[in-house]
Amino acid sequence: MTPVQLEVFLQTLIAGLLLGGLYALIGLGMTLIMGVMKIINLAHGELMMVAMYIAYWMFVLFHIDPYLSVFIATPVLFLLGAAIQKFLINPMLKVESILPENQVILTVGIGMVLANLATLFFKSDYRSTPVDYATSAFYLSDFWKASPIELSLSLPWAVSFIFAVGITIALWFFLARTDTGKSIRATAQDTDAALLMGVNVKMMRVVTFGIGSGLVGAAGCLFLPIYYLFPSLGGQFTLIAFVITILGGLGSTVGAIIGGLILGVFESMTATYIGMGWAPVGRFVVFVACLIFLPGGVASLLKKKRFGK
Amino acid sequence: MKRLSFVILLFFIACLFAVDVFAAENLELSIPLPLTGAQAKFGEMEKKSYEIAAEEINAKGGIKGRKVVLTFEDSQGKPEISRSIVEKLIDVKKQPVIIGEYSSSSSKAVAAVANERKVPYLVVTGADDSITQQNYKYVFRMNPSNAYYATGLVSFLKEVVKPQSIAILYESSDFGTSGADDMAKQAEKIGMKVLVKEKYEKGAVDFKPILTKVKAERPDMIYMVSYVMDASLLMKQIKELRVDAKLFAGGAAGFAIPEFVDNAKDAAEYVVTATLWCTMAKYPGASEFAEKYKKLYGDYPSYHGAEAYSALYITKDVLERAKSMGPEDIREAMKATNIMTAFGPVKFEDKEGYQNQNFMDTLVLQVINGKHHCIWPEKYASKKYIYPIPVWRERK
Numbered sequence: 103m104t105p106v107q108l109e110v111f112l113q114t115l116i117a118g119l120l121l122g123g124l125y126a127l128i129g130l131g132m133t134l135i136m137g138v139m140k141i142i143n144l145a146h147g148e149l150m151m152v153a154m155y156i157a158y159w160m161f162v163l164f165h166i167d168p169y170l171s172v173f174i175a176t177p178v179l180f181l182l183g184a185a186i187q188k189f190l191i192n193p194m195l196k197v198e199s200i201l202p203e204n205q206v207i208l209t210v211g212i213g214m215v216l217a218n219l220a221t222l223f224f225k226s227d228y229r230s231t232p233v234d235y236a237t238s239a240f241y242l243s244d245f246w247k248a249s250p251i252e253l254s255l256s257l258p259w260a261v262s263f264i265f266a267v268g269i270t271i272a273l274w275f276f277l278a279r280t281d282t283g284k285s286i287r288a289t290a291q292d293t294d295a296a297l298l299m300g301v302n303v304k305m306m307r308v309v310t311f312g313i314g315s316g317l318v319g320a321a322g323c324l325f326l327p328i329y330y331l332f333p334s335l336g337g338q339f340t341l342i343a344f345v346i347t348i349l350g351g352l353g354s355t356v357g358a359i360i361g362g363l364i365l366g367v368f369e370s371m372t373a374t375y376i377g378m379g380w381a382p383v384g385r386f387v388v389f390v391a392c393l394i395f396l397p398g399g400v401a402s403l404l405k406k407k408r409f410g411k
Numbered sequence: 412m413k414r415l416s417f418v419i420l421l422f423f424i425a426c427l428f429a430v431d432v433f434a435a436e437n438l439e440l441s442i443p444l445p446l447t448g449a450q451a452k453f454g455e456m457e458k459k460s461y462e463i464a465a466e467e468i469n470a471k472g473g474i475k476g477r478k479v480v481l482t483f484e485d486s487q488g489k490p491e492i493s494r495s496i497v498e499k500l501i502d503v504k505k506q507p508v509i510i511g512e513y514s515s516s517s518s519k520a521v522a523a524v525a526n527e528r529k530v531p532y533l534v535v536t537g538a539d540d541s542i543t544q545q546n547y548k549y550v551f552r553m554n555p556s557n558a559y560y561a562t563g564l565v566s567f568l569k570e571v572v573k574p575q576s577i578a579i580l581y582e583s584s585d586f587g588t589s590g591a592d593d594m595a596k597q598a599e600k601i602g603m604k605v606l607v608k609e610k611y612e613k614g615a616v617d618f619k620p621i622l623t624k625v626k627a628e629r630p631d632m633i634y635m636v637s638y639v640m641d642a643s644l645l646m647k648q649i650k651e652l653r654v655d656a657k658l659f660a661g662g663a664a665g666f667a668i669p670e671f672v673d674n675a676k677d678a679a680e681y682v683v684t685a686t687l688w689c690t691m692a693k694y695p696g697a698s699e700f701a702e703k704y705k706k707l708y709g710d711y712p713s714y715h716g717a718e719a720y721s722a723l724y725i726t727k728d729v730l731e732r733a734k735s736m737g738p739e740d741i742r743e744a745m746k747a748t749n750i751m752t753a754f755g756p757v758k759f760e761d762k763e764g765y766q767n768q769n770f771m772d773t774l775v776l777q778v779i780n781g782k783h784h785c786i787w788p789e790k791y792a793s794k795k796y797i798y799p800i801p802v803w804r805e806r807k
Contacts, residue, residue: 110627113652117619228640230674237650237678256619256651329616330640330674338614373620378611379583 109251114374115367116255122366123263124324128339129346129358130270131317137290137353138310139191141205145213146343147336149315152216153179153322154331155224161231161326168231168326169261175323176316183315186212187308213336220333230330233258262324269320270359273313277355286310290353318343345389351401360400364388438477440726441504442511443496443521445488453513456712457535457719458483463703464723474727486512490520497521501528507738508533508729508745510722513715515539522550531742535722536715543768549738551745551759551767553725554718555687558593563773564660564685565597567787571798572658574631578607580621580645581636581662590636590662598634606630613641618648625654632658639665643674650678653803660684668713672781681800683777683786688714688754691784692774693791696753714754721752755791 103111128150135143156178157171166174190212194205238257242249277283288296289306297303318339346365350357365388372384392399442461445454465479473479484500486493493512500506501524509525509532512518518537525532526547534542534552538560543552555562568574577598581591587610595605606628609621622645625633633656635645642665649659659682665671666684675682688694690701690711700720704712712720725748730736733744746767749758759767775787777796786796 106627110623113623114620117617117623121617228670230640230643232674232676236676237647239651241653252653254652256648325616330644335614370617370620373617374624378609378615378618378621381615382612 105250109253110374112251113253114370116253118367118370119363120256120259120263120366121370122363123266124321124362125342125346125366126359126362127266127269127321127324128318128343129350129362130273130355131314131321132343133347133350133353133355133358134286134317135311135314136347137355138286139205139307141203141209142344142347143209143311143314144206144340144344145186145209145216145336146314146318147338147340148213148216149179149183149336150318150322150325150339151220151331151333151336152182153319154326154335155220156319157323157326158229158231158331161233168233168323169265171326172265172320172323175319179319180312180316184308184312186315187311191311192304192307213340217333217336224333226333228330228332231326233327236327256328258327262328265324266321269317273317273355282306282309286313342385345385348389349392349399351399351404354399354401354404356404357399357401364400436477437480438474438730439480439482439504439506440508440510441482441484441496441500441506443484443486443493443500443509443517444511445513445517446483446485448488450488450513453536453713453715454485454488456716457511457513459708460700460704460712460716460719461723463700463707464720468723468727474730479723479727486517488514488517490516493517494520494524497524497532498528501525501530506530507736508726508741510726511535512537515542518542522547525549530738531745533722533725533745535718543765546766548766549742551748551769553722553754553757553769555771555773556765556768557589559770560663560687560773561590561594561597561685563775563787564683565601566772567683567775567796568603568632568658569601571787571796572632574603574657576604576606576628576630576632578625578628578630578633578656579605579609579635580607580618580625580633581610582613582638582641583610584613586664587636590664591634594634594636594662603631611641613638615641615644618645619652622648622652622654626652630656632656632660634660634662635666636662637665639668639670640674642666642671643679646675646678646682650803655802657799658683659800663687667776667783669783672778672783677781677806679778680781680806681778681797683775683796686714686774686776688717689774689776689783689785691793692755693785693793694753694755695751700753717754721754721757724752725750725757 132143132146153175156175157168160166160171160174161168191205191208194208235257240255242253277287285301285306288301289303293303346358346361350361368384368388369381373381444457445451461481465481469478484496486496497509509530512521513536515537518534519542522532522542526549529549531549536554538554538557540556540558579591579594581587595608598605607625637645642661661682661684663685667686672679691698701711704716728750729741729744729748734740746759755771757769760770772788774785776783777786779794779797784794786792786794
């Protein structure tokens with residue numbers, strides 16, 4: 103491998119991991135909701151769009167940095183998600199319906215309403231937050247003068263990645279160590295047993311939907327400095343979250359993180375070595391291959407290993 | 412049904428009435444434009460520009476002493492409606508010359524009717540190559556044909572940059588693909604090697620993998636055909652990766668509008684782009700028109716506005732030179748047109764398979780100190796181009 107080839111490979115890998123970290127954060131929220139509620143939340147990307155608009159207006163009106171808006175948008179999205187669960191989805195559970203999956207259809211409707219409200223209020227213009235550090239980056243040659251290759255690490259991408267890792271660790275701690283977290287996991291594993299053990303399942307559903315929304319809200323704030331914003335942006339990220347949820351194994355948080363990273367790296371490698379136009383195709387090749395060859399996703403691999411020991 | 416036919420009858424009577432009363436002193440022109448529907452934004456801009464031109468012309472005594480009265484017919488951006496509007500204008504209103512329409516498909520429909528009825532038609536903004544390639548005797552086009560949009564940029568490359576190799580990145584739409592194909596053809600014609608030609612899906616988040624690949628190939632120039640948000644993301648990530656080239660060039664669209672600089676900020680510096688027209692172009696009346704438009708409507712017009720504005724001046728020039736108001740005399744006068752307008756020089760020529768086509772130099776813009784400036788051709792430049800451009804490492 104010549105230095106140039108090595109440089110291309112490493113730079114692609116860096117780009118893939120950074121992208122994958124953000125994908126994982128988007129996927130986490132959906133997979134969490136999937137685990138507890140057994141439904142796919144198809145308004146996921148639209149919730150992210152709402153958070154991005156919050157961060158955008160915070161920046162424009164009060165000059166609050168999008169990264170600080172994580173601490174504003176996440177609680178707001180938590181409340182929004184909890185309200186959606188409490189007032190829209192929970193009542194839906196009680197209604198006898200022709201279609202068993204009408205909660206999923208409801209989330210599609212919620213997504214459409216959110217996207218159209220955004221178009222109504224903010225017009226369909228593209229917007230972005232022109233932060234000063236948007237194109238700052240670290241370069242390998244600045245640290246190691248004699249380096250035969252040049253690698254760069256974008257500052258906003260790196261910060262977003264670190265935030266994503268931090269949020270993921272916080273989530274893990276919450277799920278593993280706190281009572282509420284344990285109750286959520288119990289609900290996800292077996293709703294009836296959790297109910298018998300005295301877990302307030304209805305409450306847990308509300309909390310879970312809130313957390314799931316809060317996570318994707320945080321992801322939205324992290325995406326804003328590196329991307330841009332328009333009302334119908336949700337769909338493409340719902341799709342990505344969906345692929346990650348399937349890839350990770352429905353409902354598995356560790357699976358979603360690994361799934362996100364795999365997808366990010368896979369997309370970047372496709373873009374470099376096959377062609378950028380093929381990246382979205384690559385995404386669905388992963389999706390279909392996973393459904394056929396690994397129906398349980400990454401989570402089933404992890405489980406197998408554990409049993410093997 | 413009865414009521415509908417009554418309305419139609421009333422409408423026709425109104426039309427006849429209008430012609431009878433005003434024909435004596437006023438020169439009435441109806442212009443088909445998309446005023447509703449997806450293209451309404453541009454139709455609206457052109458309507459305003461025609462109105463500015465009409466007002467100016469009337470203030471200076473009109474055309475041959477007759478006051479110009481413009482009316483606009485909404486074609487909704489649909490060729491079949493444009494067609495029926497123009498049929499009515501020619502058959503009922505006996506309008507001796509047709510101007511207007513926005514899209515290529517509507518212009519094409521109008522061109523067919525006008526040529527069939529032997530009434531001269533001035534195509535204002537339709538860019539599709541084929542419009543003036545069909546041996547239409549009565550169809551004239553002021554807008555450069557699509558294939559000639561990048562001629563200004565190519566001559567800049569030939570005379571100043573002289574690059575040996577090129578990388579082309581483009582979005583996977585019709586617009587992106589045809590722009591990239593044209594550029595690849597032009598590049599090979601002037602002896603450049605196409606090292607990378609890659610498309611991407613509009614709205615992509617991360618261009619770094621593909622840019623890394625481009626960087627490894629070390630092309631002399633990078634040419635991109637994108638809309639504005641992809642354009643700024645591309646330049647930002649080019650800066651991040653320090654991909655150096657002799658020249659970064661955009662194929663109009665996203666690169667030529669102020670939002671590109673607003674979003675890409677310092678990464679946009681020194682980027683050049685092809686364009687048909689810009690507000691500071693050194694054409695007589697160009698900046699005056701732009702400022703007037705901005706004062707009236709709050710923002711600057713794009714080249715569509717300048718074309719509409721100039722189209723009415725061309726019509727004035729043609730009608731004043733024509734021996735009579737008959738279509739045949741107007742056609743002859745149109746053919747002899749050689750006039751400088753706010754949009755640039757207009758002259759209708761038959762060459763390279765085109766008939767009655769205006770071949771003008773397209774302009775090249777460069778971002779200098781965070782603003783677009785017209786740098787090429789030099790005789791119309793508002794600022795001297797900056798070349799060679801500094802490498803990323805040496806920029807602040």
